[in-house]
Amino acid sequence: MKALIVGGLSAVILAAGLAAQAQQPDIEDQIEFRQAGYKFMSWNMGKIKAQVIDGSVEYDPLQVQAAANAIAAISNSGMGALFSPGSSRAEMGEITALRPEFFQNLDEAGRLGRNFNVAANNLASEAASGDQARIRRAFGEVGQTCKACHDEFRFSRQ
Incomplete structure (x- = not known):
């Protein structure tokens, strides 16, 4: 935090940090919120998959772009x-399906999270291009980052 405090912004940054800490949800809400986020991303991945991968739904570039933007x-x-x-x-x-090993391997969890973030942002960028081949590649990259984290830190839900 101290490295971010510069000049007159210090009070604003400190106040923002304190407000964020005060708003930290309890554990049950954290689990509910993260599950909701992942479910929403999954729903949007399904829309892209149906249009660009499976072809079971007619391709609508604006809908694919909106879904990719939601994921990002x-x-x-x-x-x-x-x-x-x-x-x-x-x-x-x-x-929750979160393995306790997550907290024993925070560096790896962070690396996997950053990989997902990069892949999600790339998917949004490629979706904006409208090029289905590029979207397919980026979609696959997102799926690989999801799988990597699930394999490492998530119990399977049967």
């Missing part, structure tokens, strides 16, 4: 703040 927006929303110690299955039971 959520990935840029600071969802990492919804992963507090005590929010894994070890403490919370079946309401």
